[in-house]
Amino acid sequence: MGHRDLHPVHLLARRLFRRPIATSALARHVNDTGAEIRRAHPGRFGHFASLPLPDVDAALKELEYAIDQLGSDGVTTETNIGGIYLGDPRYQPLLAELDRRRIAVFVRPPRPPATRPCR
DSSP: OOOOOOEEEEOOTTTTOOOOOHHHHHHHHHHHHHHHHHHHHHTTEEEEOOOOOTTHHHHHHHHHHHHEEEEOOOEEEESTTEEEEESGGGGOOOOOHHHHHHEEEEOOOOOOOOOOOOO
16 A cells, blocks of 8 residues: 555444444455455555454454455554443454554544434
8 A cells, every 4th residue: 555546445334343243244244345346446445454343353363364365454443342442451462463463453433432413
């Protein structure tokens, strides 16, 4: 990446990621779809993978697949997943692996879980 005309694709279905049973399957689907877009338009799009958080074990497996098999350029996540912020100790194994592999992380700010929309 690094080219001004290259746009990263990151697909994140925020509400569905709160359903643990569907989370891993959804992450795999959006990552495969993002990788297909990247392959169809080389030089135009990059791909940041979604991880099935807050399930750290599943996230580590999807990280390995996305980087090693799909060739993703990095990962995307939100600052908190269901009120669990990235600095929470339960994410330490994932953060350590991201650091070890020197993987770029795109962090999106969601609406904080304790807020309601303004009216």
